[in-house]
Amino acid sequence: MAIQLSKSSKERREPSCRVMVVDDSAVARGIVTRTLEEEDGIKVVASVPNGLMALKAAGNHEIDVVVLDIEMPELDGLAALPRLLELKPDLKVIMVSSASQRDADISLKTMAMGAADYVAKPKAGLGGAESFRAELVSKVREHGTGAGKAAVRHPPSPRQNAASAREEEVARNPARPNRAPSKPDVIAIGSSTGGPQALAEVLRDLDPALTQPILVTQHMPATFTGFLAEHMTRYSGRSATEARDGEVLEPGRIYIAPGGKHMLVERRAAGGTIIRLDDGPPENSCKPAVDPMLRSLAKAFQDRLLVVILTGMGSDGLKGCEAVQKEGGRIFAQDRESSVVWGMPGAVAQAGICEEILPLRKIGPAIIRIAGGEGK
Structure with a gap:
């Protein structure tokens, strides 16, 4: 299966935050991708269905943030996380999981393994979950373009100084x-x-x-x-x-x-x-x-x-x-x-x-x- 590269629906200036979405559900990937690309300054550069393809994509793209599902075939989020961070230590990984007790426990374990953050999937699905999408956008933007970004690519602004x-x-x-x-x-x-x-x-x-x-x-x-x-x-x-x-x-x-x-x-x-x-x-x-x-x-x-x-x-x-x-x-x-x-x-x-x-x-x-x- 080929890696799907998403395209923005409208022309934008160079994005300040490049994201990879990893989820075995094509519907979930589509919703997350559209949600993020509606935001100025965020671009989804890769959308893949499992951890193995995420590792391949991470080697081929400049990526700031990974939105990583936990349960996936071939290589799940728990196994993919340390390998992604080994490949790119400055990567910010946001875990996405269901609000079930099992996934909540795993999400906390991933934080100890180096994940930057987590967002809980709503039980009713992603389609109408405005609060989920707002939280996801906020955390992607913060980790990808704000204080969470490890590399300093520009001189500090007057406000930062x-x-x-x-x-x-x-x-x-x-x-x-x-x-x-x-x-x-x-x-x-x-x-x-x-x-x-x-x-x-x-x-x-x-x-x-x-x-x-x-x-x-x-x-x-x-x-x-x-x-x-x-x-x-x-x-x-x-x-x-x-x-x-x-x-x-x-x-x-x-x-x-x-x-x-x-x-x-x-x-x-x-x-x-x-x-x-x-x-x-x-x-x-x-x-x-x-x-x-x-x-x-x-x-x-x-x-x-x-x-x-x-x-x-x-x-x-x-x-x-x-x-x-x-x-x-x-x-x-x-x-x-x-x-x-x-x-x-x-x-x-x-x-x-x-x-x-x-x-x-x-x-x-x-x-x-x-x-x-x-x-x-």
Whole structure:
């Protein structure tokens, strides 16, 4: 079977993002290809039905992003992924899977193997799934033309230079707590694109003696968050679970916001703090979102809160961090170089409200330093 090369329906300038679509369904390939090529600056240069043909096409084309299905004949996505990355280490691979439990688990495994991101296929099919297509376009564009692109082919723009200068300024003059530092009673982490790998590294590095509960909001659909909790249990050696409404925060446990619900906390009059799951509208186009979690934590814990914003697309977490800062809480952000996408941490860093901007490998030790009782 010959490799199908797609052609744009209208003349465009040189694309800034070149994509290969890999899926055994001709219908799915057609929908994804049309969806992407409707966007200015994106061109699908190859469309193939399995991993073997993807490897051949990758050797014949300049490709920035691969949209890779999991279940395919001859060579599936799980087997093709490492071979594609071996062939082209800078390639950004976005896994596409069904929302079934099995594929959700496999998708998380592919993230640990080097996939850049994932998109869950809707159960009703791709044809009428506007949210699926919007998410796919956003992630392809971000990884192929934005912060996710490894190679720098043009000099930095004035805007990029300004952002870098702001990062350096904040690194030299970090925000300081507006009152005497307190040992945090709780740790909160927000993440999105690239988050599962970053979360695994941060949680793995934490001292087992830390007793604070850890609340995590990772942008992820339902089904996936349960498997994320299982993976984080294995990586961290701590009990990590999808949060349940009404459960009491317990020392040392990790609570993952379930897909499709915002995770909040509520102080009880009798003492203790409980989880509240909220079915309100998305914030920043996300559900769960980081902002509502941080607002509720800031209200409940005030200055006894430590927040970490990890790699992620967009600016979710910025408004929540502003509320945290007002209450005297402390904020860390992942640095640009170690982030898959420096959107969420970059927004917080450039707002000048984070205390430290840190490479991923230093975030775990920094949490230990603060939450372990040193305070500064």
